Structures are given as structure tokens and as C-alpha cells.
Amino acid sequence: MSASAEATVLISHEVGLHARPSVKFTKLAKTFSAEVEVALAANGPWFDAKSIVKVMAAKAPKGTMLHIRAKGDGAGEAVDALVELVRRDFDEGADHVRTA
Amino acid sequence: MSEPLRLTGISASAGYAEGPLFNLEPVAARYTGKATSADEKAALEAAIGVATGRLAGLMETADGEAAGILEFQVAMLEDDALTGPAFAAITAGQPADAAWRQSLDAEIAGYETSDQDYFRARAADMRDIRDQVLRALTEDGEAVAPAGAIFYGEDIAPTRFLETDWSCGGGIALKAGSAASHVAMLARSRGVPMVVGLGVAGLGASPAHLAGVALLDAEHGGIVLSPSKAEIDAFRRSSSSFTARRDRAQTYLGKPAVTKAGTAVRVQVNIADPSDVDGIDISTCDGVGLMRTEFLFGKTLPDEETQYRAYRKVLEWAREKPVTIRTVDAGGDKPVPGFTVEEGNPFLGLRGIRLSLARPEVFRVQIRALLRAAMHGNLKVMFPMIAVMDEYQRAAALFAEEQAGLSARGVACKMPPLGIMVEVPSVAIAPEAFSGVAFFSIGSNDLTQYVMAAARDNASVAHLNSVRHPAVLRLIASVAAFGQAKRIPVSLCGDAGGDPASIPVLIEAGLRDLSVVPAQLAMAKAAIADVSV
Numbered sequence: 330m331s332a333s334a335e336a337t338v339l340i341s342h343e344v345g346l347h348a349r350p351s352v353k354f355t356k357l358a359k360t361f362s363a364e365v366e367v368a369l370a371a372n373g374p375w376f377d378a379k380s381i382v383k384v385m386a387a388k389a390p391k392g393t394m395l396h397i398r399a400k401g402d403g404a405g406e407a408v409d410a411l412v413e414l415v416r417r418d419f420d421e422g423a424d425h426v427r428t429a
Numbered sequence: 430m431s432e433p434l435r436l437t438g439i440s441a442s443a444g445y446a447e448g449p450l451f452n453l454e455p456v457a458a459r460y461t462g463k464a465t466s467a468d469e470k471a472a473l474e475a476a477i478g479v480a481t482g483r484l485a486g487l488m489e490t491a492d493g494e495a496a497g498i499l500e501f502q503v504a505m506l507e508d509d510a511l512t513g514p515a516f517a518a519i520t521a522g523q524p525a526d527a528a529w530r531q532s533l534d535a536e537i538a539g540y541e542t543s544d545q546d547y548f549r550a551r552a553a554d555m556r557d558i559r560d561q562v563l564r565a566l567t568e569d570g571e572a573v574a575p576a577g578a579i580f581y582g583e584d585i586a587p588t589r590f591l592e593t594d595w596s597c598g599g600g601i602a603l604k605a606g607s608a609a610s611h612v613a614m615l616a617r618s619r620g621v622p623m624v625v626g627l628g629v630a631g632l633g634a635s636p637a638h639l640a641g642v643a644l645l646d647a648e649h650g651g652i653v654l655s656p657s658k659a660e661i662d663a664f665r666r667s668s669s670s671f672t673a674r675r676d677r678a679q680t681y682l683g684k685p686a687v688t689k690a691g692t693a694v695r696v697q698v699n700i701a702d703p704s705d706v707d708g709i710d711i712s713t714c715d716g717v718g719l720m721r722t723e724f725l726f727g728k729t730l731p732d733e734e735t736q737y738r739a740y741r742k743v744l745e746w747a748r749e750k751p752v753t754i755r756t757v758d759a760g761g762d763k764p765v766p767g768f769t770v771e772e773g774n775p776f777l778g779l780r781g782i783r784l785s786l787a788r789p790e791v792f793r794v795q796i797r798a799l800l801r802a803a804m805h806g807n808l809k810v811m812f813p814m815i816a817v818m819d820e821y822q823r824a825a826a827l828f829a830e831e832q833a834g835l836s837a838r839g840v841a842c843k844m845p846p847l848g849i850m851v852e853v854p855s856v857a858i859a860p861e862a863f864s865g866v867a868f869f870s871i872g873s874n875d876l877t878q879y880v881m882a883a884a885r886d887n888a889s890v891a892h893l894n895s896v897r898h899p900a901v902l903r904l905i906a907s908v909a910a911f912g913q914a915k916r917i918p919v920s921l922c923g924d925a926g927g928d929p930a931s932i933p934v935l936i937e938a939g940l941r942d943l944s945v946v947p948a949q950l951a952m953a954k955a956a957i958a959d960v961s962v
Binding site: 348355356377382383388390392 | 554
């Protein structure tokens with residue numbers, strides 16, 4: 330019986346899950362062997378969280394509840410780490426303010 | 430020698446460049462098909478490798494924004510979800526170039542149809558990715574731009590900008606393009622002159638025009654092809670004066686603006702999008718003299734929460750300094766689907782406050798968002814296109830009604846000072862009808878075009894559209910004098926406020942409060958320091 334986990338988190342980043350945050354998000358997802366997916370609604374559609382093409386295609390704006398689910402080895406850790414990244418605003422706060 | 434050809438556009442990054450034109454139009458791809466689909470796949474794989482390698486090379490020297498753009502492109506190219514469909518098409522019998530183009534075009538179309546500006550703008554990044562791989566596939570002596578060239582074409586890719594050595598000058602002149610693009614942002618931060626929106630008029634350029642030297646004036650937004658000797662001399666004078674002004678201006682940025690005679694002048698900034706403030710240090714300006722709200726009214730009408738968050742962000746950034754938000758100024762040259770109406774003469778029709786009052790259900794949403802946001806800073810609100818006092822009173826009454834409604838529901842809110850734009854001549858000629866408003870903000874762009882009956886987007890009457898015409902200046906001076914007598918603050922938020930050539934006459938007319946685009950902040954302060962009033 331493989332592990333599975335699921336969580337939701339609010340995207341508070343100014344323009345949503347955009348280019349740079351998506352790069353960080355997919356890179357982090359790829360560090361886990363579990364299968365990880367994201368969705369903008371509890372009933373899907375679900376996108377591969379390790380594919381930047383798919384994550385960008387979700388076009389999640391600011392204020393979206395992002396659903397994250399994982400299946401397999403380290404599923405719980407994967408979901409926790411990704412939720413944490415979104416909560417930390419993709420570590421972009423200070424950096425984002427400086428760019429014109 | 431062909432006649433000079435002058436094209437006007439919009440400045441996206443101020444500066445001057447003189448040099449040969451480099452045509453950005455893509456040369457027809459010359460891809461040689463391979464014998465088997467396995468060879469086609471190998472060719473595409475190699476081209477993706479070359480493109481990724483190039484990006485990685487650029488990343489070594491890139492920082493901040495540029496590194497972010499490149500990292501995104503590399504991640505895209507490394508994703509099987511992007512490349513998979515192209516390989517599948519090759520298996521189905523397509524040559525590599527067509528397969529790649531088709532599958533990327535499908536991806537690009539997905540971005541182009543997004544209802545969010547941010548994601549729509551990413552289509553340019555996807556086209557860049559597509560073209561880089563195509564370039565690698567069809568490599569046969571890619572044309573190299575000469576040093577100091579002015580890149581001329583429809584649009585320019587971010588990677589093209591980043592791999593160009595700008596140290597020996599050069600600039601960018603685009604027929605389309607946008608001042609909000611990644612490249613425009615990069616150009617401003619690196620000081621590369623750039624003009625966008627030169628339009629289809631460029632099609633009139635003959636091969637002889639395109640072969641010679643061109644003069645790019647990205648301070649005012651224009652380019653001259655095949656210039657005359659006299660034009661070259663005048664251009665060089667403007668260019669060196671600009672460089673001297675810019676270098677000197679930087680030393681003024683951090684200081685309060687004061688004239689030679691010691692008169693203090695407030696200098697605020699105009700912003701069009703909340704993210705505009707991200708690159709501005711609040712200590713360098715006296716607040717926001719004009720925050721436009723049209724950006725919120727894109728394809729759909731914005732809800733209260735979206736507006737509230739946008740206003741709050743800017744108010745919190747400004748801390749205790751004033752932020753003057755203008756209620757939506759749709760109509761005229763700014764149509765909004767589902768809100769504005771089709772009219773034969775839109776500049777004289779249902780625009781600005783007239784439209785808001787005609788659509789109170791839309792206006793009330795904005796009013797509630799503003800009343801709530803007022804809790805988070807020093808908010809002032811102004812109405813555009815006011816012509817008679819009755820319009821102000823009706824708008825103010827809607828504010829009072831909504832405030833009562835919010836308070837009854839226990840929602841935190843506050844009534845901001847309510848002022849008006851002075852841009853319809855009736856207000857400027859007879860300001861005494863408006864002694865009850867909290868402040869005046871002169872919209873010099875519209876005031877000038879209405880006084881001179883010369884549209885500002887029409888190049889053939891551009892010589893008439895001058896804020897320095899005595900008729901316009903006399904009205905500005907009379908509004909300033911009226912404001913002083915009645916103790917009503919008067920500011921100016923049109924383009925003239927940031928124009929070094931107009932600043933002296935505006936101060937002479939009695940204005941002591943100007944609002945300029947952020948890029949002109951330092952230059953405006955420097956120009957004020959030169960005024961002897």
C-alpha cells in the first residue's frame with residue numbers, strides 16, 4: 330500500500346503561480362520520487378507538478394486555492410514541502426520588490 | 430539619397446542612438462529534411478541541446494530579472510511535456526522544423542488566449558523558445574548585428590536583447606511591442622534606448638531607407654531614416670544634452686525638488702499598475718499623484734476584492750505619503766469590452782465620470798473597494814472628465830451611500846478627500862463652480878487636446894498639441910491662482926509635468942506640485958533645480 334497525501338494552500342504571490350515561482354515549484358517537486366499533481370479545484374483537472382509546461386498551463390492567479398496531492402514514496406514530505414514553498418511566497422518577497 | 434522618413438512611436442526606454450538599422454524580421458527558414466524520422470528526431474534533439482546551451486551561457490552573466498527569464502526558458506526546454514508532441518509528430522512523418530513549429534504554436538496559442546495580462550505576455554517568451562530552437566535547426570550563417578545597430582522590426586525576443594553587447598551603443602525600434610514587455614523592462618534597467626509602436630507606417634520605408642544610418646530618439650519616441658545632414662547635427666546636440674542631463678539628474682533623485690530661487694516643488698509619480706511601485710524608492714518622491722485604474726478593467730470587470738488588494742498594495746507602499754487614485758477613466762481611446770460604448774466621437778462622448786455615472790452598478794464596486802482601502806494609508810480619490818459640478822455631487826453622493834452601507838455591515842472603511850481632474854475646458858475656464866471639491870489635478874494631456882482641438886494620437890496635428898500654447902498656459906495659471914485663493918490644492922499629472930522643456934513654464938504659471946512617470950523623476954527634479962522662479 331503506497332503512501333498518499335493531499336493539501337490545499339492559498340496563492341498569495343502578486344501575479345499568481347507565474348514563471349519564476351513555477352520554476353521553483355517544479356524543481357522542488359522533482360526532488361521527490363512520489364508522483365505529485367496540482368489542481369485549481371478539488372475535483373481536478375489534475376496537472377503533473379513536475380512539468381513546468383503543465384503547471385504554467387494551469388494559469389493560477391493570485392488568490393487561488395491550490396490543491397496539491399502526492400502518491401508513493403515520500404508523498405507526505407512532498408506535499409508538506411510544496412505547501413511550505415507556496416506559503417513562503419516562493420521566497421520571492423524581498424527579491425520581487427527590487428525588480429522594476 | 431532618399432528623402433528622410435520620420436516615424437513616431439512611444440518611448441519605452443529614454444535615450445538616443447545613431448547607427449545602422451538591423452532588420453529583426455526572421456529570414457525564411459532553410460531547413461534541409463533528413464532521410465529518416467530517426468535522423469529528424471536526432472536533429473531536433475541536437476537543436477534543443479544547442480538552444481539550452483546558449484541559454485545556460487547567457488545565464489552565467491545574467492542577474493535578477495534576466496536570470497529569472499532565462500531560467501524559465503531552460504526549464505521549459507527541459508520539460509518533456511513541451512518537446513513530446515513535436516517528437517510524436519516526427520514519428521507521424523513530419524520533418525523536425527514543422528513538427529517543432531506546430532507543437533510550439535499550439536502552446537503559444539494557449540497563452541495568447543489567456544484572460545490574464547501576465548499569462549498573455551508570456552506568449553512572447555514561448556515564441557522566443559520556439560525561435561531559438563528553429564534557429565539552431567536551420568543554422569546557416571545567422572546574420573549578426575553590427576556593433577551599435579538599431580534593431581528594427583515587429584518585436585524583439587528577450588534572449589536577443591540579452592545576447593547583444595550594448596556597450597557600444599545601439600537601440601531598439603519596434604513597429605509593435607509594448608512598454609510593459611520583459612525587453613522594455615530590461616532596456617530601462619540597462620539604459621538601452623527603445624521606442625515601441627512605430628506602427629505600420631514603417632511599411633512605407635524603402636530598401637534605401639533601411640540600408641542607411643538611422644537616428645533613434647527614444648526620449649520623445651521617434652526614429653528618422655535617411656536623415657539629412659542638418660537632422661544629424663541637431664540629433665547629436667539633443668543626444669549629448671540628454672546624456673549630460675541624465676548624468677546630472679541622478680544626483681537630484683534622492684533630494685527634495687527646489688528651484689534656483691529656493692521654491693519647493695512637490696514631485697509625485699504617475700502609475701498605471703500596482704507593480705509599477707516595485708522599482709521605486711518611496712523616499713525619492715512625494716507620493717502618487719495619479720494611480721490609473723484602467724489596468725483593472727481588462728477583459729472583464731474586476732470584483733471588489735481584486736480592486737481593494739491593488740489599491741491597498743500601493744497605499745501600504747507609500748506609507749504616510751498621499752496616493753491619489755483616479756476612478757476608472759474608460760472610454761475615449763481606452764475601450765473596455767462590456768463597459769464602454771461604441772461612439773462616433775469617443776473623446777467627446779461617454780467616457781470617464783460620465784460612463785461611471787451611467788453605469789452605477791460598476792462604479793459602486795470601485796467605490797466600495799476605495800472606501801475599504803482608505804483604511805491602509807493616505808488615500809485621495811479623483812474623478813476624471815468632470816465638466817459640471819453636478820457630476821461631482823452625484824459621484825460624491827454615491828461615495829456617501831456606499832460608506833453608510835459598509836458601516837452598517839460593520840466593514841472598516843473611511844471617506845477619502847474627493848477631488849477632480851481639470852481636463853475639460855469648462856472647469857479650467859470657470860473653476861469657481863467647483864470651490865467645494867477637495868483638490869484639483871490638471872490633466873494636461875486632455876486639457877491641451879480639448880483646448881487646441883488637436884487629438885494627441887494624431888501625428889498630423891501634433892504641432893498644434895502643445896501645453897505651452899498661451900491659451901493652455903493661461904488656463905493652467907488661472908486654475909492655480911483660483912486654488913491658491915480658495916486654499917484648494919492644485920497639482921498637474923499630465924505628460925507635461927515630466928517634460929524638462931515644459932517644467933519652467935508650469936512653475937511660472939504657479940504650479941508647485943507635479944506628478945511624473947517614474948522614469949522621469951530624476952530628470953524632472955533636475956529641471957526644477959534650473960528654474961529661477
